[in-house]
Amino acid sequence: MAMCLLLASCAGGPPRRVSEPAAGIQQLSVRANGSWSVDLRIENFSSIPMRFDAISLPLTLAGQPAGTLQGNAGISIGPESADVVTLAHIPGSDAKIALADALADNRGVSYSFEGTIQATPEDGKPRSFELKRNSSLNPVPGLPGVLR
Structure with a gap:
């Protein structure tokens, strides 16, 4: 009987938790x-793995409106992982x-964005997540026109 209870308690596996994603500019x-x-x-x-699709992030760079970062990421990212699109x-x-x-x-320059990204949990329905970020980028030595 004790063995059956032990096996039954293990059958559920780890909890499936969907958390808000985050995003930031890695390189411009x-x-x-x-x-x-x-x-x-x-x-x-x-x-759990998530599929990221529609991106719409109005961007401000150095205090100036820079237009909206838009696109379809079209990538799946594993649990507690990251990827780059x-x-x-x-720009304006x-x-x-x-x-x-x-x-x-x-x-360097400061940047900020506030917008949405659409993500679909594995075996779930698409959800729209609000993203907000304030950060900065600095020139990369030896790579003209590149900031990280």
Whole structure:
């Protein structure tokens, strides 16, 4: 009888927990045509795999509106793991100028975004998560036009 109870208690497995994800800019590269390539690091804090899809993050860089980071991540991230998705971005002119000034002076810039990312838990329904981030990027020595 005791053996049956012990086996029954193990049958449930670890709890399935869905937690709010996080995201931040890992790298921003200025392309020759003035557009940006943004490497967005997405962190899955859930105890189960999640599929990340639609991204919509209005971005401010150096206090200037820089447009909305949009795209479809189209990636699955394992439990308590992270991955990077690259988004092409055409920034607003004020943000483009502010970034060019910062790069010319070899100084960092602050950035912030507040928006949503859609994620679907394994065997679950899609959910929209609110994301908010305030951070900064600094020029990478030896890589012109790249900030991390």
